Amino acid sequence: xxxxxxxxxxxxxxxxxxxxxxxxxxxxxxxxxxxxxxxxxxxxxxxxxxxxxxxxxxxxxxxxxxxxxxxxxxxxxxxxxxxxxxxxxxxxxxxxxxxxxxxxxxxxxxxxxxxxxxxxxxxxxxxxxxxxxxxxxxxxxxxxxxxxxxxxxxxxxxxxxxxxxxxxxxxxxxxxxxxxxxxxxxxxxxxxxxxxxxxx
Amino acid sequence: xxxxxxxxxxxxxxxxxxxxxxxxxxxxxxxxxxxxxxxxxxxxxxxxxxxxxxxxxxxxxxxxxxxxxxxxxxxxxxxxxxxxxxxxxxxxxxxxxxxxxxxxxxxxxxxxxxxxxxxxxxxxxxxxxxxxxxxxxxxxxxxxxxxxxxxxxxxxxxxxxxxxxxxxxxxxxxxxxxxxxxxxxxxxxxxxxxxxxxxxxxxxxxxxxxxxxxxxxxxxxxxxxxxxxxxxxxxxxxxxxxxxxxxxxxxxxxxxxxxxxxxxxxxxxxxxxxxxxxxxxxxxxxxxxxxxxxxxxxxxxxxxxxxxxxxxxxxxxxxxxxxxxxxxxxxxxxxxxxxxxxxxxxxxxxxxxxxxxxxxxxxxxxxxxxxxxxxxxxxxxxxxxxxxxxxxxxxxxxxxxxxxxxxxxxxxxxxxxxxxxxxxxxxxxxxxxxxxxxxxxxxxxxxxxxxxxxxxxxxxxxxxxxxx
Numbered sequence: 001x002x003x004x005x006x007x008x009x010x011x012x013x014x015x016x017x018x019x020x021x022x023x024x025x026x027x028x029x030x031x032x033x034x035x036x037x038x039x040x041x042x043x044x045x046x047x048x049x050x051x052x053x054x055x056x057x058x059x060x061x062x063x064x065x066x067x068x069x070x071x072x073x074x075x076x077x078x079x080x081x082x083x084x085x086x087x088x089x090x091x092x093x094x095x096x097x098x099x100x101x102x103x104x105x106x107x108x109x110x111x112x113x114x115x116x117x118x119x120x121x122x123x124x125x126x127x128x129x130x131x132x133x134x135x136x137x138x139x140x141x142x143x144x145x146x147x148x149x150x151x152x153x154x155x156x157x158x159x160x161x162x163x164x165x166x167x168x169x170x171x172x173x174x175x176x177x178x179x180x181x182x183x184x185x186x187x188x189x190x191x192x193x194x195x196x197x198x199x200x
Numbered sequence: 201x202x203x204x205x206x207x208x209x210x211x212x213x214x215x216x217x218x219x220x221x222x223x224x225x226x227x228x229x230x231x232x233x234x235x236x237x238x239x240x241x242x243x244x245x246x247x248x249x250x251x252x253x254x255x256x257x258x259x260x261x262x263x264x265x266x267x268x269x270x271x272x273x274x275x276x277x278x279x280x281x282x283x284x285x286x287x288x289x290x291x292x293x294x295x296x297x298x299x300x301x302x303x304x305x306x307x308x309x310x311x312x313x314x315x316x317x318x319x320x321x322x323x324x325x326x327x328x329x330x331x332x333x334x335x336x337x338x339x340x341x342x343x344x345x346x347x348x349x350x351x352x353x354x355x356x357x358x359x360x361x362x363x364x365x366x367x368x369x370x371x372x373x374x375x376x377x378x379x380x381x382x383x384x385x386x387x388x389x390x391x392x393x394x395x396x397x398x399x400x401x402x403x404x405x406x407x408x409x410x411x412x413x414x415x416x417x418x419x420x421x422x423x424x425x426x427x428x429x430x431x432x433x434x435x436x437x438x439x440x441x442x443x444x445x446x447x448x449x450x451x452x453x454x455x456x457x458x459x460x461x462x463x464x465x466x467x468x469x470x471x472x473x474x475x476x477x478x479x480x481x482x483x484x485x486x487x488x489x490x491x492x493x494x495x496x497x498x499x500x501x502x503x504x505x506x507x508x509x510x511x512x513x514x515x516x517x518x519x520x521x522x523x524x525x526x527x528x529x530x531x532x533x534x535x536x537x538x539x540x541x542x543x544x545x546x547x548x549x550x551x552x553x554x555x556x557x558x559x560x561x562x563x564x565x566x567x568x569x570x571x572x573x574x575x576x577x578x579x580x581x582x583x584x585x586x587x588x589x590x591x592x593x594x595x596x597x598x599x600x601x602x603x604x605x606x607x608x609x610x611x612x613x614x615x616x617x618x619x620x621x622x623x624x625x626x627x628x629x630x631x632x633x634x635x636x637x638x639x640x641x642x643x644x645x646x647x648x649x650x651x652x653x654x655x656x657x658x659x660x661x662x663x664x665x666x667x668x
Contacts, residue, residue: 001248019518020394020494024632029611033265033279035239035286037347047634052620075518077395080428080494081632082611083330084237085346106364106398106430107330111346165362167222178348179248182356185217185225189253189358192216192227 004116005175009097009144010154012069015134016061021074022081023108027090029082040086041093062094066138070097073130077101079108079119088115098144100151102127113168114178118144120151120162129158146173203469206435207366207401210341210466214324216358223360229323231258231353232309233296235287236265236613237328241351242290252294254357259318260291260298263308265613268576268603271301280614294354307579307605310334310547314418315581317450321436321463326353331547331629333424336433337417338440339466341401343431364430365399365475368468370406373482378663380557381416382549382627382646384408385423386488386498388480394496397429400476403468404434408482414443415553422548423629426495435467487662490631490644491534492522497631501649501661504533525633526641527621534643534659541624542654543574543636544647546610549627550578552585554647559594561651561665567599568657574616575600576608598655612637625653 031043048060056063072091078101079087088111091099097117102124104112112119122130130153133140143152146169152159170176182189204212216225233241238260245252252258265280275281284301291298299305299312306312310331313319321339326332330344345359352359371384389396402424409420417434424432434440441460444450453459486500497519499505507530509519515530523530544550544558555577567573575595577583583605586592595602609616610628617637618624624642627650631642645653648662655665 017517018521019516020496022494022630022632024611024630024635028634028638029613030638032236032613033277033283035283036243037240047638052639077398077428080394081330081425081630083328083344083346085240085328085348088346103395103398105395105428107344107346110361111348114346114348165222167219167360178360179244179352179355182225182352182358182360183250185356185358188216188225189227189356193357196213196227 001177001180003175003177006116006118006146006172008146009070010141011071012139012141013071013073013130013134014061014067014069015131016072016074017131019075020077020080023079023084023087024081026079026087027084032084032086037089039093040090041095044090044094067134070095071100071142071144072096072098073100073127073134075101076103076124078104080105083107085111085115088112088117092117100127100130113172116172118146118172120144122151122160122162126158126160203471203473205366205468205472205474206339206403206433206466207341210322210324211363223362225358226324226361227358228326228353229257230313230318230325232313232325232327232332233258233260233350234264234309234327234329235262235283237347238290238350239283239286240347241354244351245354248355250355252296252354255295257357258296258354259313260287260296261306261309261312262287262301264607264611266301266606267614268606268608268616271604277614304580307581308547308550308607310422311550311578311582314338314414315579317444317447320444320450320453321440321466326359330425331422333429333431334418334422334547336421336424336431337414339433339436339463341431341433344425364401367397367400367402367429367476367478368474369402369404370477370479371404371408371482372406372479373408375408375482375485378487378648378666379485380646380648381412381419383485383488384482385420386490386495386644387485389423389427389495390488390498391480392427392478394426394494395428397424397427400429402429402432403474404432406479409434410437413553414439415551418551419548423495426629436463487646487649489534489649489659490642491526491528492519493525493631493633494522495629495631495644497522498644501645501659502533502535505530507531535661537659538623539571539625539653539658540622541572541574541618542650543576543609543624543626543628544650545574545576545578545608546628547578547607548629549647550576550582552582554627555582555586555591556589557647558651559591561648561662562598562600562655563594565598565655567654570657571654573600573654574609575602577602577605579605600654609636611635612640618642625650625659
């Protein structure tokens with residue numbers, strides 16, 4: 001099943017300068033009982049976004065009209081904890097197409113790449129600089145060029161290369177699907193089962 | 201021949217194909233599924249018009265969102281009921297073995313897999329749950345995956361996965377009184393932080409590990425993910441083989457001795473190279489407790505909360521936000537702090553040994569009136585054993601009610617929520633904000649420390665309540 005291709009992205013950013021943001025914060029467990037992938041964006045960061053009374057928490061960045069954009073800029077160790085892919089679905093459904101941090105948790109990174117959400121690792125110094133820039137001027141834009149693997153802060157022209165493995169890069173650029181790829185390897189999988197399998 | 205780690209031996213033995221500058225295509229021997237992270241994967245198969253490739257290698261249970269009371273009745277919450285019904289339906293359509301609600305072997309996926317013999321040394325095991333690392337206690341490569349990957353494995357019995365780096369953690373020496381395997385793993389996480397293991401797969405070794413029972417080893421491997429590691433494993437040994445030998449059945453294994461001769465080969469070679477090696481002294485470990493909102497924010501139960509997360513520097517905003525959520529201040533001690541709830545259970549500490557340890561401390565004492573306790577066995581078989589060993593009556597005599605199995609208050613998807621602002625000493629694995637219910641304040645600890653809190657109504661050093 002073909003997927004959406006990842007094009008060059010130029011956007012303003014939404015800053016969330018907190019460390020160790022776990023997937024329970026991104027989407028609390030009580031919203032996981034859905035059986036489809038859609039609609040999780042409404043509950044993205046639910047318990048930070050809303051007060052106990054149910055009203056919007058005006059202190060939280062998603063409720064701050066100053067900030068908008070397709071790029072979420074976070075702190076170190078983003079996406080730790082539970083393997084719930086619902087966290088990525090929620091971020092994507094809300095409208096983000098890339099998350100920038102100095103460090104991502106492993107499962108979150110895989111889940112992001114599997115859903116067309118680009119996790120971009122930049123050095124901590126540059127991340128801090130970006131946070132300061134956005135706080136000072138929310139119209140600051142960044143450019144993400146996946147083909148060139150380049151992340152650029154437009155007004156300052158700070159540019160840094162980010163890592164992504166060649167396979168995933170091609171999948172994202174061409175909108176290719178992992179399962180189609182694996183299904184095309186049917187004979188090799190059969191061959192493995194016949195000859196190599198350790199545990200039947 | 202090049203010396204190899206146990207991790208390399210199992211991983212390399214399961215590679216169907218390596219993609220240049222990309223992930224490996226890894227064959228999966230056992231796939232566990234549950235109601236919360238599988239429905240979208242089955243929807244995907246339907247859209248593609250394909251079946252599960254090897255249904256015999258997938259095992260299903262309902263555990264995450266089920267009630268722990270009146271399980272014989274219809275599930276009250278509509279979306280939870282719908283999810284459990286969907287799982288049952290999907291298992292029927294695809295011919296997957298399903299240990300559903302009210303099945304005599306139902307329970308938490310990471311409790312029933314090992315106790316029913318589905319987890320076997322040398323396997324690759326995945327599940328749409330980060331605590332899949334639990335199964336590494338048997339010398340397996342076991343890790344949590346997302347739902348897209350669940351679909352991948354259902355469709356092809358393979359997963360695309362970059363090979364992690366390898367870390368060895370050695371814990372040597374003898375454990376002190378009142379110190380359990382939960383304290384060992386909490387200590388390690390506090391030493392290396394919640395991101396210290398990211399990018400790695402860990403092998404645990406050393407005399408403090410090899411002296412542990414299988415249940416205790418599972419607790420260690422279970423929390424590997426809380427230091428960011430994808431998984432953790434322990435080389436199988438006589439304790440592992442004894443555990444397996446005593447099981448009523450090991451599915452797929454007809455000749456135990458033949459299997460055993462293969463399992464005995466599963467260890468890291470002398471001189472095998474790890475990307476990182478750490479060593480800790482078991483004698484330094486005390487009963488642990490967390491004070492913050494991630495598992496790395498912990499300390500000895502009798503210690504004081506540090507003044508800052510970065511030694512010698514000002515406390516970070518994240519650190520202060522976390523203490524503020526917990527209602528604590530830097531520098532204070534937690535001993536004597538009132539506790540409202542106690543939870544024993546989960547895939548971390550929901551096995552028979554955990555309930556024995558808890559019973560040992562509450563026997564002859566009474567539950568504190570101010571404490572609400574959630575006592576939740578990890579599986580029907582654990583519940584049955586508790587009855588058989590007379591533990592249920594010890595719990596009841598002390599004023600505790602034992603519930604029915606499930607994940608329960610660990611992630612509070614069901615009704616077992618801790619109310620806003622209340623303090624819960626929990627034997628589970630995560631103290632994230634709102635993990636046990638919106639506004640709940642979780643303090644992670646061992647079953648012994650939880651029991652000490654349950655009978656005193658406050659944070660208490662369990663060693664004070666133990667004889668000798």
